[in-house]
């Protein structure tokens with residue numbers, strides 16, 4: 001793992017944006033892996049400020065809530081479309097677990113197949129949940145897990161309720177890439193900012209087990225951790 005210690009989130013977001021551009025340009029015909037959440041908004045703002053013009057044909061989202069239409073502004077599909085299609089002018093295909101071809105009983109399998117057919121993903125962006133989750137792989141997820149439907153932990157629903165009107169509006173389930181799926185990307189760029197993530201980060205590095213899903217990817221051969229924390 002390469003650790004890039006930064007002064008603050010702004011500096012870290014800029015570094016991540018530059019790294020993503022560099023890595024995605026290495027194999028322009030291969031897809032990228034996109035994440036959502038507060039942390040990623042800073043990275044996408046930087047991509048926009050750098051005048052990034054995406055040239056990849058396909059992008060795979062990490063995860064998505066279940067039970068939310070893609071036209072709902074709270075959906076990850078909507079958020080990523082706004083940023084990449086509306087703001088950055090991207091004209092490729094966005095693959096989101098649980099949406100379009102990837103909905104229904106066979107949706108998760110179809111999503112895995114698409115990654116296998118179109119991949120490998122050149123660079124996968126990742127954030128970290130306060131409980132150590134990666135995408136929506138909650139504590140207890142198996143390290144060899146693949147794309148599937150999961151129940152969200154209460155801590156995750158509470159943490160993400162800030163994006164909804166109330167906790168009651170936060171879905172109880174999601175579809176997420178598995179830890180094994182994520183590990184198959186050529187490069188991983190993990191962003192962790194803020195003291196509220198320190199405990200999970202330290203636990204994954206110092207005491208790795210399935211209770212901290214981040215531990216599953218910590219030995220990836222091309223992982224860059226960008227953080228303002230002392231680890």
Ligand code: GLP
Nearest residue numbers: 037038039040127128129135136
């Ligand atoms: C969310 C997402 C993750 C994200 C993480 C951190 O629940 N499913 O993919 O990386 O939690 O989110 P944030 O950046 O808002 O702290």
